[in-house]
Amino acid sequence: MEYSGNEFDVIVVGAGIMGSSTAYQLAKRGQKTLLLEQFDFLHHRGSSHGESRTIRATYPEDYYSAMAIHSSRLWEEAQSEIGYRVYFKAEQFDLGPSDNKAILSVVSGCQKNSLPHQVLDRQQVREKFSGRINMPENWIGICSELGGVIKPTKAVSMFQTLALRYGATLRDNTEVKNVVKDEVKGGMWVLTGNGKFWCKKCVITAGAWINKIVKTVSGLHLPIQALETTICYWRIKEGHEDDFAIGGDFPTFASYGQPYIYGTPSLEFPGLIKVAVHGGYPCDPDKRPWGPGMSLGYLKEWIERTFSGLVDSCGPVATQLCMYSMTPDEDYVIDFLGGEFGKDVVVGGGFSGHGFKMAPVIGKMLADMAIFGETKEADIKNFRIQRFQDNPRGNVKDFDDQVGFCSDNN
Secondary structure, rough: OOOOOEEHHHHHHEOOHHHHHHHHHHHOOOOEEEEEEEOOOOOOOOOOOOEEEEEEOOOOOOOHHHHHHHHHHHHHHHHHHHOOOOOEEEEEEEEOOOHHHHHHHHHHHHHHHHEEEEEEOOOHHHHHHHOOOOOOOOOEEEEEEEEEEOOHOOOOOOOOHHHHHHHOOOOOOOEEEEEEEEOOOOOEEEEOOOOEEEEEEEEEOHHHHHHHHHHHHHHOOOOEEEEEEEEEEEEOOOOOOOEEOOOOOEEEEEEEEOOEEEEEEEEOOOOOEEEEEEEEOOOOOOOOOOOOOOOOHHHHHHHHHHOOOOOOOOOOOOEEEEEEEHHHHHHEEEEEEEHOOOOOEEEEOOOOOOHHHHHHHHHHHHHHHHHHHHOOOOOOOOHHHHHHHHHOOOOOOOHHHOOOOOOOOO
């Protein structure tokens, strides 16, 4: 069919990492695509900005492991198209109590997905990392090959640029007010503060604002809570900067204690290492507190103990605030909106602080669902909206084994 200037095959609402990846996949397949963003492109008010995100395939849930392995290949494919790197490889190191259910499930997941790994005791960890990582006597460490750092703002820009190359239209500062069905010619109208646009299919990837827009469009309430989190950078002591730098043998890491702690080698800020708690505080994304953040007492103790005094634990020398969208069970929402829209509106959200690494595969999934009404990239049974209706608590996982109080960027 022929289109006017405001008619599209697919409109994507929200131009963070998920929406931008989806727009790239749609445009690459010849779909006339419009990507809408309520703020400036590459803004810092959501979840897709900043200096780094980790990529890892070590998950207690083996279905995420398979997605991460696939996603790592897609990251490399996209950056080969753009001509610069957004994915910097490193080993991944997970550590935790030897009887912790989550850490034991990580081992099982590695085995099920044929992910090369080593399970090490305390002494073996000290030897492998030359004393730079120390852990309690009753803990184990898991080294795996697939790890590394993704540059988030650069990655979002990459997908937007690729989408443009394939013919997508991108508009920022265009807030979506509603999506309504066109009862005459079919499809739907996406109503914005800057006019309206018609499309056959719509994909909603609105990050922390997803619950607001879904409720406006369909009346459906998704139990997705926006949280504000603090990212911390700590100074490596003089003379040891190279020991913790990306490109050497220092890994991205995750500690399955209480709380869950994660971090990256030194990359974005020379001489500083990123270490943060998987935690945050509920907020309204339109009325954020912008700090002051969380208590750092436990994190200071963990850094002093774990890095054998080689990282200054007195306090972070730099902090950044970020936000993400949390589901009760920490599983994503990837599904059709249903109701009067059936399969014509696809929803992707609630990525719960561990979605960024999956953006390439999720973009393919959402594009598949919009074009074909299904996806074969991954099974979405764990990401269905219906689970919240079946269980109002959303099948809440055992947080004692996994996280402290929920954060982003891991």
